[in-house]
Amino acid sequence: MNQSESRNRKLAYLGFIVLLLVPIVLLGMPGGGSSTPPGLLSSMRSKFELGESDIGKIDPTSAAMNMVLLGFRGIAVNTLWSNMDHYKNTKNWAQMKSTSDAIIRLQPHFISVWRFTSWNLAFNVSAEWDSVKDRFHWVKEGAKFLQNGIDINAKNPDLAWEEGRIIGFKIGMSDEARYFRKFFKNDPDTELYKGGPDPKLNEQGLDNYLVARDWYLKANDRELNQRQRILDRTLFRSYPARSYFDYAAALQKDGVFGEQTRVAWDDAYRDWTTKFGREVFYVPEVPEVGMSMEMTEDDISRQAKTGDEERRLRKAVDDYQKICNYRYWRERARCEREPQMADAHREIYEAQVAYSEQRLTEAKALVESGMKNFAAMLKKYPDLLQYDDLLLEDALTAVLMWQYILKLSGETPSDDYPLKVIWDSQQGRIPDVQARLDRWLLEQSRNIDKK
Amino acid sequence: MDFLPDPFPLLSAFLQWLAVIVVIFSSVLLITFTSNLVSNGARGAALYGQSLGQSLVEIFSTSVSRCYALAKLTFTEAIRRKALFVFVVFAVLFMFAGWFLSDPDQSAKYAKDAVKIHVTFILNVLTWLTMIVMLLLACIGIPEDIRLRSIHTVVTKPARRFEIVLSRILGYVGVGTVLLGIMSATSLVWIYRQVPVSARSELTARQPIWGQLSFLDRMGNETTAGINVGDIWDYRSYIEGATKSRAIWRFENVTPAMLTTMTDEDGKTYEALRLESRIEAFRSHKGNMDRTTRFQYIILNPERNLEVTAATLEIGDEFSGRTDGIRRTLIAETKDNESKTVDLINDLVAKDGSLTIAVACTDPGQYLGMARSDLFIRLPDAPFAVTFFKAILGIWLFMVLTVTLGVTASTFVKGPFAIMTIFTFLTVSITGREFIRKLLSDEWKGGGAFESAYRIPTYMNDTTDLPSNPGTQLIKWVDWIMNGFLWLIQQILPNVSYFNMTGYVANGFDVDNWNTLLPAVLVTIGYFIPCVLIGYYCLRSRELEAK
Incomplete structure (x- = not known):
């Protein structure tokens, strides 16, 4: 091959390169400028909302890292995942957190990574620590980590829902809930937060369930535009209202009674029945007709066009009410928002406190009144008895408390007492309820000793 | 490690x-x-x-x-x-x-991770x-x-x-x-x-003196390792709380030169052996959540049949470790329930120069995990x-x-x-x-x-x-x-x-x-x-x- 042949061949290659560049430049012409129209790729990117700015907040670090790695992102991510797992197993939390941050920079729009890592931090890592304050710190780390994901993936509903779950479920229902709920309003790091909440999670110092509710509402807003991939849609959208129930129940558990708790139940009832209950869902069983949880028989007959449609719609309403436990929560909230029920809870709780402080006469009077009120309410709302629920546990706790008081006073329990029906029918649950009550009393006595 | x-x-x-x-x-x-x-x-x-x-x-x-x-x-x-x-x-x-x-974490405690x-x-x-x-x-x-x-x-x-x-x-x-x-x-x-x-x-550059670690089971018998609480990482072995289970470190060639001058809460100085520990807790039940799990340092001298409880402490910040001073002068309980003063170096260090320190968990039903690197004598740090x-x-x-x-x-x-x-x-x-x-x-x-x-x-x-x-x-x-x-x-x-x-x-x-x-x-x-x-x-x- 002589030199001229070689030169000609190189010139031909150059020609092809230039030729290919023309359509690439035309197709890839950026949009946004006023002088030239955007290229096809740019238009399609805008149309299908695939650009970084359409998905969420742009992270220059992440973009730089991905660009520098060229095509080696997959290899880098795999190595980092493997490292993160190693750090977690060897309890090297600092490096684990740092590695998870690096993974996220490489995969900022991979939703499962955000979900997995935030769960890992808030649930798994936090459980490894002995001190409750440390555990709370890692729960916060999980929640804060997820907040970045929510910003970067501004349209995704799953992450906002997960944030609600960490703040509502993890903080409100874990073994350490009593501490976590307190820390959520008054962070244990007093040096940094001066006795107030961590502003990144709870700027206004609200109850954790109310903050969780805001996240669930955000998730619901996003869900209208982008499909969620976590739960059945009816369940997913029930969470803001469910948070209200959790909030009201938590107030009772914390020993907060009276108007505040009653109002909380009332709000929960209204949210459940007028907002979630009236929301229209198109379910696969009856795709042609909109269904809502609060549909009455008349509504069903009116909506359905044929007999078959009416039958399917009736079944769908019933099924989805069961999925969401709709009827139970409606009945429970209706009952709890009544002043008599609030009195019953208050009296039973105060009886427990009085018992732990050895004020037996007062405790007896309170628990007996509480049991009476409780029984009256259950008589008024008999449907509640068919549900296996915490409310029944409260009733069992009241009877147990009453028995403890009588035993300590040297009295014999009578055969006929309020809530006897529940006591007799729920014998299997008594050991668990008793263990919980004993633990509560033990903690209470420790607190008294400390004082 | x-x-x-x-x-x-x-x-x-x-x-x-x-x-x-x-x-x-x-x-x-x-x-x-x-x-x-x-x-x-x-x-x-x-x-x-x-x-x-x-x-x-x-x-x-x-x-x-x-x-x-x-x-x-x-x-x-x-x-x-x-x-x-x-x-x-x-x-x-x-x-x-x-x-x-x-x-870096804003919290001072976790900023160390940086x-x-x-x-x-x-x-x-x-x-x-x-x-x-x-x-x-x-x-x-x-x-x-x-x-x-x-x-x-x-x-x-x-x-x-x-x-x-x-x-x-x-x-x-x-x-x-x-x-x-x-x-x-x-x-x-x-x-x-x-x-x-x-x-x-x-x-900093800690100057550690490492010891050899051995274990006693819940009945007080010698064993090669403690309990496995189900960790994937079997680096640490666990001892059971409120039993005879112990993790025992034996440090060789302990001399008075290893003692450091430390300051107590009242600002008074005292001569002590500085120990650093990283003890991990595993709770089998919630227990008392107002504090972390407790442990004791027990100094043993089998030659003189001496066993002195030097301190009862909480594990605290388990993954960052804690530093404690074992005072040179300690109070020992005799078998007749009498107290006597003992000197850490003269009475508790064996003739061959070794010092034996046992760690016990005092909370019933809870477990403490330790490995050899989790306890050491900390000499003055180098830059x-x-x-x-x-x-x-x-x-x-x-x-x-x-x-x-x-x-x-x-x-x-x-x-x-x-x-x-x-x-x-x-x-x-x-x-x-x-x-x-x-x-x-x-x-x-x-x-x-x-x-x-x-x-x-x-x-x-x-x-x-x-x-x-x-x-x-x-x-x-x-x-x-x-x-x-x-x-x-x-x-x-x-x-x-x-x-x-x-x-x-x-x-x-x-x-x-x-x-x-x-x-x-x-x-x-x-x-x-x-x-x-x-x-x-x-x-x-x-x-x-x-x-």
Whole structure:
């Protein structure tokens, strides 16, 4: 091959390169400028909302890292995942957190990574620590980590829902809930937060369930535009209202009674029945007709066009009410928002406190009144008895408390007492309820000793 | 834990090195002698002897001044090849490192983690940058000289080929030393600036005295390990609370010089033995959540039948550790329930100079996990710069090893091949050595490559024996040969883990001189000597006219 042949061949290659560049430049012409129209790729990117700015907040670090790695992102991510797992197993939390941050920079729009890592931090890592304050710190780390994901993936509903779950479920229902709920309003790091909440999670110092509710509402807003991939849609959208129930129940558990708790139940009832209950869902069983949880028989007959449609719609309403436990929560909230029920809870709780402080006469009077009120309410709302629920546990706790008081006073329990029906029918649950009550009393006595 | 090394077996390591060297050089001498005999007949033996004699003369008449001149030439050439461009990469990495590293935790308690992250980042950057740059330089030097025929200007002068190889290595090491020196000094400043003020106390070099750990079970009987609470990582062993279960450390050669002056809560000073612990808790029930799990330090002297409870404490910040002082003067309870004062050194240290400290968990139903590195006597710390520059010395030694291997490879293959060969060699040494060890030590079940290839498609788990038939016998036989080959590779691969001292620096410990630094030096020398000789013989037998 002589030199001229070689030169000609190189010139031909150059020609092809230039030729290919023309359509690439035309197709890839950026949009946004006023002088030239955007290229096809740019238009399609805008149309299908695939650009970084359409998905969420742009992270220059992440973009730089991905660009520098060229095509080696997959290899880098795999190595980092493997490292993160190693750090977690060897309890090297600092490096684990740092590695998870690096993974996220490489995969900022991979939703499962955000979900997995935030769960890992808030649930798994936090459980490894002995001190409750440390555990709370890692729960916060999980929640804060997820907040970045929510910003970067501004349209995704799953992450906002997960944030609600960490703040509502993890903080409100874990073994350490009593501490976590307190820390959520008054962070244990007093040096940094001066006795107030961590502003990144709870700027206004609200109850954790109310903050969780805001996240669930955000998730619901996003869900209208982008499909969620976590739960059945009816369940997913029930969470803001469910948070209200959790909030009201938590107030009772914390020993907060009276108007505040009653109002909380009332709000929960209204949210459940007028907002979630009236929301229209198109379910696969009856795709042609909109269904809502609060549909009455008349509504069903009116909506359905044929007999078959009416039958399917009736079944769908019933099924989805069961999925969401709709009827139970409606009945429970209706009952709890009544002043008599609030009195019953208050009296039973105060009886427990009085018992732990050895004020037996007062405790007896309170628990007996509480049991009476409780029984009256259950008589008024008999449907509640068919549900296996915490409310029944409260009733069992009241009877147990009453028995403890009588035993300590040297009295014999009578055969006929309020809530006897529940006591007799729920014998299997008594050991668990008793263990919980004993633990509560033990903690209470420790607190008294400390004082 | 990567700051508590295993004792380095100096003698057995030396003997193994000697055996490998003898086997390799004997094989090479035998092969070359035989090939000489075949090609030159009886005259070959005489020629071989003559050549060997000349080689020995060359080696033993090495001139320092010529080596210096050639090394200087190599240094200048490396600078001309834009080796200093590495500073640009280094500067860019430092300018933007803050973007990619996690933000330090705002909480003072967790801000300490920033030390680990920043130190690990820096030492990794220095290691990889230096290794890549020096590998490229070392591997292309001689092949380029041969290609451009500039090597003729050297070999036609009275410079010997042994000196060329040696000087190349020294020249590149000189360049690497300058690069590493500047980058490490900058890095130290960068670390001090980047680490939050509240965490700067963690930039230190603890001087630990490690003990030997043993366990007692819940009945008080000696046992090899504590309880496994289900952790994947079986590093720590657990003792049960409110039982006779104990974790017992025995510290050798405890003297009054190890005592430190400490200050109590009232500001009063006292003489004490400073202990640092990292004890992990495992709760089998919620227990008292207002505080962390409690433990006791119990000092034992079986010779005098003394058992003194020195302190009852909470584990506190379990993953960062806690420091406590065991006072020199302690109160001991006698069997008659009487109290008497005992002296930590005079009464509790045994005649052989050992001190026995038991750790007990006092909370019923809870467990405390400990490993050998979780309790040590902490002597006064050394400055952080001491441990940092020891780690830099480790990187420097690794750079010397890289250069040595690179120059050696470049004497028998062309530049790109030399780069690929040594890069693969070092990567396998870093990542594959442990893999090969596990494979050969039967720690991993399931056999070798062929046995695994048989088990996977037949869904046979690794604990089931292979069926006995000629096919499986053949598989085992082939695997045996392949494992033999792997064993050979294992003998040649350097143990590069000695060069990585990041674990010490990141965790605030001084690098162990005898069990980490010394092995790193010996590994480097162990490869330097044979590599220089191999490089020399390869260059001597190479046809320099060939491009």
